[in-house]
Amino acid sequence: MSAVHYKFFSKLKYDIVTFDGLHISLRDLKCRIMGREKLKAANCVLQISNAQTEEEYTDDNALIPKNSSVIVRRIPVGGVKATSKTSVRSRTKPVSGTSKAIGDSPASISVAQLTKAVNNFKSGTGYRKRIQQQQRRQPPPPPPSPPLQCPYLSVLKSQIDLLGE
Structure with a gap:
């Protein structure tokens, strides 16, 4: 079979x-x-x-x-109704x-763009640049919050001082 x-x-x-x-x-x-x-x-x-x-x-x-x-x-x-959004994807040529x-159409990407993309991929610079850009976009961490001010803390301190005398 x-x-x-x-x-x-x-x-x-x-x-x-x-x-x-x-x-x-x-x-x-x-x-x-x-x-x-x-x-x-x-x-x-x-x-x-x-x-x-x-x-x-x-x-x-x-x-x-x-x-x-x-x-x-x-x-x-x-058939399929045409939509306003169209995307062209380059596919391989037929063998026989x-x-x-699928998707055969005139060049959707220039040779220069393709060469640049291949070179960026080989050197890894495209990936590194994207990571650096993402790190720059992240907001800085918030400043540390001030210590909590408890109104009863001053009362407690005064009572402790009285007990200690």
Whole structure:
């Protein structure tokens, strides 16, 4: 028995789909996942991508090797509504013609910014600077409070003085 490990994007744990052979087609994997999760094809479409390379499998005839790990996203049949907040995340390039990279878009970060980030990471200066900035932002400790002034303390002292005489 061979297996493919899958998890939905929003979940933490992987589940397993078992099959015979060295690989499983994307169509068969989607059908088995929908059967195990009790999903209906009329409600959603499954988007499956490789967990390590983050490449999306788009061709239903694409073969997924045994012991692979994949991430599953449920996409509504009508599509996803666009929001005003957009974020671009750079992903890896596709390995073969049967898949495409997720989030492929024009350069979202300049080469200079990327080089600076890599150099900061290698030298650790970015981390050190953030720690120093956090330490500077912390408010100074409060001044020590003055000793408590008890009105009865003076009365007690006078009584002790009277007893001592």
